[in-house]
Amino acid sequence: MRIGIVCPYSWDIPGGVQAHVRDLAEKLISLGHTVSVLAPGDEDMPGLPRYVVVAGRAVPIPYNGSVARLQFGVVSAARVRRWLRDGAFDVVHVHEPAPPSLSLLTCMIHDGPLVATFHVATVRSRFLSMFDTVLQPFLEKLSGRIAVSPAARKVIVEHLGADAVVIPNGVAVAHYARAEPLPGYPRDGGTIGFIGRYEEPRKGMDVLVGALERLARGRPGLRLLVAGRGEADDFRAELPAGLVEHIVLLGQVSEADKARMLRSIDVYCAPNTGQESFGVILLEAMAARTPVVASDLEPFRRVLDGGAAGELVPVGDPDALAASLAALLDDPARRERLAAAGARAVAPFDWSVIVEEVLRVYELAIAGAGIAPR
C-alpha cells in the first residue's frame, strides 16, 4: 500500500505525536508498505529520516503547556499539493487536524481516502468545534477517524458530533525489554524513576517530592532518577532540606537512554495530578519490565488494567504514594510479580499488534471513501 502520513509538529522537537508517527511509519515500512511522512521543517534539519518530506519552516505556537510548531499558508499549500501528487497515495493519514496545521491543510486539499487520528482529549479538540461550520466541508472528507483513547473518542463524539475507532498508542516492546541498564545500575538502596517536565504542576513532581521526604528518612541509599527538561538549579533550590543528594537530574534524554533509564530503576512513578490522555510512558515502563506506581486517573487505570498490572494511588496524596512505593521497594518478589503482570498487559499495545489495527482501518477507509485503490 502507498501511505502518506502528515505530522503537524516539527520533527526536530521531541513529542508524543512525532514519536507515534515515527514508530507507525517505520513499522509500516518494515511490513513492506511505501510510506512518506510530511512534516514541518527545513531541508537542513539534521538526522531527518529518508521517509520524511519537509514542508517548510513552522511557526511556534504555545499549546497545552508546551510549544508546538504549526504552519498554514500559500507556500505550505503548494508543498502539500506537490507531496500529494508525487506520492500518489492509496490512503492519506493526518494526525491532529486542528487549525492551523499542516494536517488540516491536507484535509482541505486532498481528494481521496483520508484517515485522521485525534491524539489529545483536551481543550484543543474543543477549539475545533468552534469552527464547526467553517471546517465541516473539509472534515466531512474524512472517511475514518481514529481516537487514541476512549477519552479522546468521547471528545470527538461530544464536540465534533462524529464517531471514531479507538486504537491505542503503540509501544515498541522489544526496544524497551532489551535495553541495557545505565552504567552503575541496577543498584542497591532503592531507585525510583520519573520522566517528564518536572516543573509542570500537572506532572505531580510536588507529590513525589513529598513522598520522597517520608521515604528518605529510613533509607539513606534511596535515589530518584529524573529524566526531562527543566530548570535544574531552581528545582534543587526549592527542595526540602536533605533531599538534594537523593535526586539525580539527567536532563532531557534520547529515546535510547530513556529505555536504558527505565531498565535501571526499581519502580517507575507517575504522580500526575490530571490532564493525561493516555499514559504511553506507563506502557514503556511496563515494556521495560519495571513495576509502576501511578495516580488513580482514568487513563492510567485503563492502561494498568484496573490496578492488576501496576499500583494505583489516590491523586495528590504524598502519604499514600510513599506507602505504595515503600511496599514495592522493600519487597523484590512483589516487584517481580508486578513486572510480570505489566509485561503481559503491555503485549496488546505492541506496535506489531497496533499496526494491524491501523491497516484494517486503512483498508476500510479506502473501501468506504468511494474511490478504488490504485
Next chain:
Amino acid sequence: MLPVGWLLAAVVVAVLLTMWVTFTLTRLDRLHARVDAAQAALDAQLVRRAAALLHVAEAPDSGVAASRREHYEAVARAALNLVTGERQGAENAVGRAVSEIVQSPTPVRADAVEELREGAARVLIARRFYNDAVRDTRTLRARRMPRLLRLAGRRAVPQFFDIDDTLPAAAQPNPPATSETEPPRPETAKESS
C-alpha cells in the same frame, strides 16, 4: 443608487450564489458517493462476519458446543440469505452468536475465535464509518438553504444502521462501556424517496 449600481449588485449576488450552489452540490455529490461506498463496505463486512460464523459452526473440530451448532448455522444462513427487510434483527442475531462463541466456557479453537473476532472488529469499524458518512450527509441536507433549494435532488435520505456490534473481553480496544455513547444525530426534514 443608479440603476447600473443595482444591476452590478444583482450580478455580484448571482455570481456568489452560483458559486455557493456549485460548492454545495459538489459536497453533496461527494457525501452521497461516500455513503454508497461506506454502505458497500459495511455490507461486505457483514457478509464476511456471517460467513465466518457459518464456517466455524460447520467445522466439526472447531470446539463449538454441539447443542448450539444448528442454531448458529441457522442464524448465519438467515443473515447471508437476507434479501431485504429485517436486516438489523438478523445481524444482531449474528453478533449475539459471535459473542457467545467467543465467550464460551468450553474451549473453542483459537483460530476459530480469531476468525470471529476479526470479522466482528471489521463490522464495528465499517459501521462507524458508514454512520459517520450518513451523519455528515444528513447534516448538510438538513441545513436551510440546501433544503429550500432541494440541492440533494431525488436522492434518498441515507439511514443510520444500528446494531450492537461490541465484542466482550480480551484485546478489544473499544470496550462496551464507552461504545454506548454515540454522537448526536441530525434530523433531516421528512423527504420520501
